[in-house]
Amino acid sequence: MDRLIVEGGEPLRGCVRAAGAKNAVLPVLAASLLTDEPLIVHGVPDLRDTATIGRILQGLGVSLTADGSTLTLQADRGGPTEAPYDLVSTMRASVCVLGPLVARRGRARVSMPGGCVFGVRPVDLHVKGLNALGADIRVAGGYLVSTVGQRLEGASIYLGTRFGSSVLATANVLMAATLARGTTRIVNAAMEPEVVQLARLLVAMGARIEGIGGPDLLVEGVERLGGAEVVIGGDRIEAGTFLIGAAMTRGDVTVEGFDPHQLSALFEILGQMGAEVEIEADGARVRADRRLDAMDVTTLPYPGFPTDLQAQVMAAMTVARGISIVTERIFPDRFMHVAELLRLGADIRKEGPQAIVAGRDGLSGATVMASDLRASAALVLAGLVAGGETEIRRVYHIDRGYERIDQRLGLLGARIRRETQPSLDPVSPDW
Ligand code: EPZ
Secondary structure: OOEEEEEOOOOOEEEEEOOEOHHHHHHHHHHHHHOOOOEEEEOOOOOHHHHHHHHHHHHOOOEEEEEOOEEEEEOOOOOOOEEOHHHHOOOHHHHHHHHHHHHHHOOEEEEOOOOEOOEOOOOHHHHHHHHHOOOOOEEEOOEEEEOOOOOOEOOEEEOOEOOEOOHHHHHHHHHHHHOOEOEEEEEOOOOOHHHHHHHHHHHHOOOEEEOOOOOEEEEEOOOOOOOEEEEOOEOHHHHHHHHHHHHHOOOEEEEEOOOHHHHHHHHHHHHHHOOEEEEEOOEEEEEOOOOOEOOOEEEOOOOOEOHHHHHHHHHHHOOOEOEEEEEOOOOOOOOHHHHHHHHOOOEEEEEOOEEEEEOOOOEEOOEEEOOOHHHHHHHHHHHHHEEOEEEEEOOHHHHOOOOOHHHHHHHOOOEEEEEOOOOOOOOOOOO
16 A cells, blocks of 8 residues: 655645546546447546546446546446445445436446445435435345336425535436436535536536526436536645645645636635635635634535535644634534544544644644545645654545645645555556
């Protein structure tokens, strides 16, 4: 397993381009199952998660050819309908093949994704939504199984949870509804930009969807969808990670190639912490020339502060002046990074879904363990400001969602290197 070694103390400076958004590309690739015409996807990031969804789609009979960061996918109406445990268990987002499978192939056998390090992550909304369309999904032998074999029927579906809506349940139900007979109304749909990108692609494929970007989606089912070509937008979470790094290292970084308005909530916080934020046409610049101030942050559904940047902003708070409070409202147990930040000398107390962070003058390098994707990113950021060397183990987590993070941070002036050992992982990123 690879590990990253970070020598702290260097400010991040320079310009970097955001890679294609991981959470946009995964459902977009799954949408290839909805048509027998080619789907051409540009700007596919080179990540373990895209490799995993590629494997799952190949297992479902989708032909897949890669040319640089462009993928061409082509699926037949018939074909296998099983997404196996070995792949699905490595990536929860694989569940987004369920909607397209039941809509187009009339049957599906998709492994339950199971829990993850930041708690129980149920799929009840996916099941509720697809069952409302007539998919009759049951759980059998650890799999979500549907054997209906007939066309789905439009319905009115409320997709709310006590934490807001669900991104991937919205994606699943939306994809299925495009091919259902009649009208589907999705009430309390997720409004994340990744859902918007998927909806726009579906429209380009011939779907009829109104209300894109809002909480109420109206879908008029069509008989068939055609091929399309799409460019994946820049990854707002990756961009946000680099920009938080700029602020906490008292650096100056411009990230290009993403829509800066998608990060308004982060920029508000960084501005209040004392960083200078410049919004540009195709990105943003963040710089800081002094120690950041403490700030309270609450994660919320889009356009609120994203849970996927909570760990990284907490890393910034560990060296800010004063006491910050982080409240996690999407995944109340998403605090695996706290124990590892403590190893670097941070002062954090966790109380239920909140963490109270007392900023320190500095952190000191140590060996830490990456536990999930964003927690790993937070540890890398903390390593950038810690004195001495920080060794981050199990960085396969970070490779799930950040393209060559060590090389790209290196270009921004970070002293970071990767030590590679033979991979023990079941999935390797080749097509
Ligand atoms: C997506 O996960 C993202 N993943 C996550 O990105 C992100 O953290 C999350 O949305 C929230 O923004 C992808 O897009 C691939 P949810 P998703 O369903 O869709 C509850 C990252 O680091 N819920 O929107 O699985 C759930 O427990 C990650 O890139 C139900 O109760 O998340 C949570 O409290 C990891 N029942 C809330 O809804 C359900 O059936 C939001 O989760 C589904 C979800």
